[in-house]
Amino acid sequence: MFEQLGLIGCGLMGGSFALAAKRAGLVKRVVGYSKSPSTTEQARRMGVIDVEAPSALLAVSGADIVLLAVPVAATEATFKAIRHLITPSMLIMDVGSTKRDVVDAAQRVLRDHVSSFVPAHPITGKEVSGVEHADPELYRGKQVILTPVEKTNGAHLSRAQALWEAMGCHVQQMAPEAHDAAFAAVSHLPHLLAFALMHGIVNQPLGKDFLGLAGPGFRDFTRIAAGDPKLWRDVLLANRLELVEQAKIFQRSMMNMLKLAEDGDGDQLQAMIEQASNSRAHWRMGQKGK
Amino acid sequence: MFEQLGLIGCGLMGGSFALAAKRAGLVKRVVGYSKSPSTTEQARRMGVIDVEAPSALLAVSGADIVLLAVPVAATEATFKAIRHLITPSMLIMDVGSTKRDVVDAAQRVLRDHVSSFVPAHPITGKEVSGVEHADPELYRGKQVILTPVEKTNGAHLSRAQALWEAMGCHVQQMAPEAHDAAFAAVSHLPHLLAFALMHGIVNQPLGKDFLGLAGPGFRDFTRIAAGDPKLWRDVLLANRLELVEQAKIFQRSMMNMLKLAEDGDGDQLQAMIEQASNSRAHWRMGQKGK
Incomplete structure (x- = not known):
């Protein structure tokens, strides 16, 4: 379905997504970046990602799907770091548990490229965090809320929905508010x-x-x-x-x-x-x- | 330890107390009363009590220990119903989860006989109620708070503490407030x-x-x-x-x-x-x- 996942944030949520997507044959290759180099390295050693990227921007380079799995407060800075390499054909998603602030940040920073962004909130988690707890089953059977806005590209939205469903999730759409x-x-x-x-x-x-x-x-x-x-x-x-x-x-x-x-x-x-x-x-x- | 338990309220808490006390050899005979005659009858059929009493007062008659296991709101009325047969040698306890109101009611209604009353709150319960769920293990390993007041007879207090401990409880004393x-x-x-x-x-x-x-x-x-x-x-x-x-x-x-x-x-x-x-x-x- 996708050639290359650019994963920004290789912790519990991002790492589990990469494992699940690869296991389901939804992505071929994962290029990952985490703020902490030791996390990125550990993710590669564990097979969660295939290639370590030295920056968020380079994790996006060449990707046809990008997942932001960073703390919600870091979303805007991450958008700024990657916007120069975003292309219209790229599907971008996040996994944040709040959506209005994320959508606002996307509209401010991404401008026209906001059409590529499908805001997502998978309702799952663990009491523990870190790539060492990454689990390909973390998303199975869980609800995922997509909160598209007017400018969201319909084709991207459909692909996002199909992707989460292929990972065993129940998807529903809702306004960010x-x-x-x-x-x-x-x-x-x-x-x-x-x-x-x-x-x-x-x-x-x-x-x-x-x-x-x-x-x-x-x-x-x-x-x-x-x-x-x-x-x-x-x-x-x-x-x-x-x-x-x-x-x-x-x-x-x-x-x-x-x-x-x-x-x-x-x-x-x-x-x-x-x-x-x-x-x-x-x-x-x-x-x-x- | 005791000859006859007068049990007022044969539901989950009272019924479990009767079963536990008899099993531990702490009381020989249980005379029980519940507001609902069918509960009293069921308690007898189940062996939770030995004899059905037709009133709270008659459940107290001849008892050397009395347990009130009624809703806290019914405490005062129950004291009124039984006060004429209370004797100084009788140990009276309750199992209510609030204590200041119970102590106040006891002081108002029992007058001098308040010395016989040792207020107790066993910290236990189940999501279900009724004598059909009575369980001799309900109190084992649980905390019991006794809230004696100045007038509480010391010998009764010691006997109350020993009784709960013999049922496997951890007892502590505390002011009602x-x-x-x-x-x-x-x-x-x-x-x-x-x-x-x-x-x-x-x-x-x-x-x-x-x-x-x-x-x-x-x-x-x-x-x-x-x-x-x-x-x-x-x-x-x-x-x-x-x-x-x-x-x-x-x-x-x-x-x-x-x-x-x-x-x-x-x-x-x-x-x-x-x-x-x-x-x-x-x-x-x-x-x-x-």
């Missing part, structure tokens, strides 16, 4: 809440004693609070507009429930809990809303 | 947050679509949102004072983080996330604070 609102609600805000809860507890005088009493509910609720600080700083910054909107909605629900508890209005409080509880009890991961 | 603050922080507030998040999402026009994109982080974070609405209404009402205090502390952390994100202050934001992330990464369930 809708994507970011959705992930603010179901991922970024829950992370913020879990971080804030932990932060609030450990900074109390008796916080450590409290933690000694916490049980399995707390364990599951706060699991995401152990997330990588740099990565989550970037995500919360990149999606702050939608995050703030979702936080307001959440706060209204929380303040309502607290008020009902303070007023001793058990009936209304129970009604709100019931709606939440029923919704959660009927939710199944990966099952589309009706 | 400290107990309620701790559980507000590590259990009741997380439940409120999970309920409020679900409530906020499902009441948005695109909420169902958002839920279709939610992944494993959301799944674990919201697991507790599926909790029993009546039970959680009672807990949030019973512990509202401490809940409101903990919610304030949480909100300060959340608003700080949101402000830092809005201001684009990545360094400070990362520092807050790092503290939360490190605390969570080093936390182990059941490991005491240092």
Whole structure:
């Protein structure tokens, strides 16, 4: 399907993509670049990439498909580094977990070449990072959201969709704004809440004693609070507009429930809990809303 | 150790206690009462109790140990129903997950007999309720918090501690207020947050679509949102004072983080996330604070 993948960022996400694409016969050759030379070298030794590129620009040279698998905060700088070698026939994708900022950066930096760019968010990951954890099965069976804009070339979009599907993914398209609102609600805000809860507890005088009493509910609720600080700083910054909107909605629900508890209005409080509880009890991961 | 257990409430918690105490040879005979006659009858058929009592009062008659295993909201009424048959030599305990309200009710209703009452909170449970799920292993290896007050008889307190330990529990003592603050922080507030998040999402026009994109982080974070609405209404009402205090502390952390994100202050934001992330990464369930 493709001759040469230019891979920028050979970590968990990029490395797993290269392995999966090669295994499925979707790309013949992978030229890779990572900011850290030791990562690039390790990726080559592991067979994740075939050739080491000394720069992001040279990773793009001669490629018919390019994947940016860098932290979202590095997207704009990466576009700047590669734009001079982008051609109209080249398909460019990213794997970032926010999309409006990535699309904005692409429009600012790539100008007309933005038609080559198909923004992508594969919903997958591991608790660990680094090329040493690259896994050709990381994407199989997972959802991938593509967020094309008006200028996106239709042929590139179709090829992007076919590529992810050939890797075993379920692909859907969505506007960048809708994507970011959705992930603010179901991922970024829950992370913020879990971080804030932990932060609030450990900074109390008796916080450590409290933690000694916490049980399995707390364990599951706060699991995401152990997330990588740099990565989550970037995500919360990149999606702050939608995050703030979702936080307001959440706060209204929380303040309502607290008020009902303070007023001793058990009936209304129970009604709100019931709606939440029923919704959660009927939710199944990966099952589309009706 | 005890001749006769008067069990009020033959559901999951009470039924499991009766099974565990009998198996460990700690009580010889169990006289049980549940609000629903069919539950009492089922408990007897299952061998959870030996004799059905027609009322809470009659379950207490002749007992040297009494366990209240009723919803926290029913504690005061239960005390009223049984107080006329309480004797100074009787050990009375509960298993409620809030303690200040239970202690207050005991002091109001039991008067001098409050010395017989040793408030207890065994930190255990199941996602399911009812005597049909009663399990003699429910308490083994779990923490039990006893929250005695000044008037609590020391001999009763020692016997209570020995009893739980003989059932394989790790027992610690704590003031009722400290107990309620701790559980507000590590259990009741997380439940409120999970309920409020679900409530906020499902009441948005695109909420169902958002839920279709939610992944494993959301799944674990919201697991507790599926909790029993009546039970959680009672807990949030019973512990509202401490809940409101903990919610304030949480909100300060959340608003700080949101402000830092809005201001684009990545360094400070990362520092807050790092503290939360490190605390969570080093936390182990059941490991005491240092």
